[in-house]
Amino acid sequence: MAFPGEDELVTLITPVTDSCGLDIEGIKVTRAGRKSVVSIRVDSDSRPDLDLLEAVSQEVSARLDAAEERGEVNLGAGYTLEVSTPGVDAPLTLPRHWRRNRNRLVELLEDGQKSVWRVGALAPGEDSVVLVRPVKKGCEMRVLEFSENPRAVVEIEFATPPAAETELTGLDYDQALAWQEENK
Template sequence: MKHMAFPTSETLEALISPLVASHHLDVEGIKVNRAGKKSSVTIQLDGDQRPGLDLLEVVSQEISELFDATEERGTLNFGAGYTLEVTTPGVDRPLTLPRHWRRNRGRLVKVTQDEKQSTWRIGALDKEEARVVLVQKQGRNLVVESLVLANTPRAVVEIEFAQAPEEQLELTNMSYDEAMQWREDHA
């Protein structure tokens, strides 16, 4: 058997993506740490329905079996072995794709754009998933904005300990078009 290099995160993502997709999940990140006798592979998965521990355990087992089978065929080489960790992304992970915004609807987000930071509540995406509704309380008024995702704002979910205000949640639960109509009606 010829000697193969330890697999890259790109190689592993290409390998596991179909398996992960069969569980209605997305690969959000893979980190490969080569460390002497025991290397580690950490895989972050998420879905529109946040995966619970039972599902992560099932997917972890299936990924492990897939890695073992490809290693037996000589397609992959993990060297002396590896530990596998399958988890969900932390809340401090920036929202970079439309699905990240969709999955955090109703939550607070800190948006940094043009060196300015502001905190908003995430609403609906438009049909093309190109724009997202943002809701904010300014004084006594609620403000509804449309953020263009292509402008690549830096955005990170804010941890919130209090119950979200009902009036804001009503707006974030509206469709994109309904929220834009609300904004027109209240301008």
């Protein structure tokens, strides 16, 4: 009976997350002596609520317990299971992260420089995203290519976003490119 690795746990719990329409955003197993903590981060486009997270936690726990009983995994003398969402401080590393944060502010780090943009439409091929920010006379728009390996995190915003920005982030990708071309 071996202590399970991340890949083994992903294989074990994917049927549960798939059936609930969730993506596994990360798994971390921390051994603390004979016991362990299994932390699983999940997310979806519809933002999982606490009831769904509780249901997933119960199903995953049952699968882990059954795998231990069959001798497939060994999580130690006992384990604590934590199922949560990534949180707003998680970096945006995949196209789905950008899609899920549309209309939100993000802090972008490029060439050692920080800038703040509002997330717009994802390209149909999911290889780039439209970003918008205010300038003196309106708004500036740009397309960020994911091949540039951007570093970005969501900025917490307490005020209602300006209508001019949300109007632009509400455009689909082709409409946004047309607006950008017209407003050079």
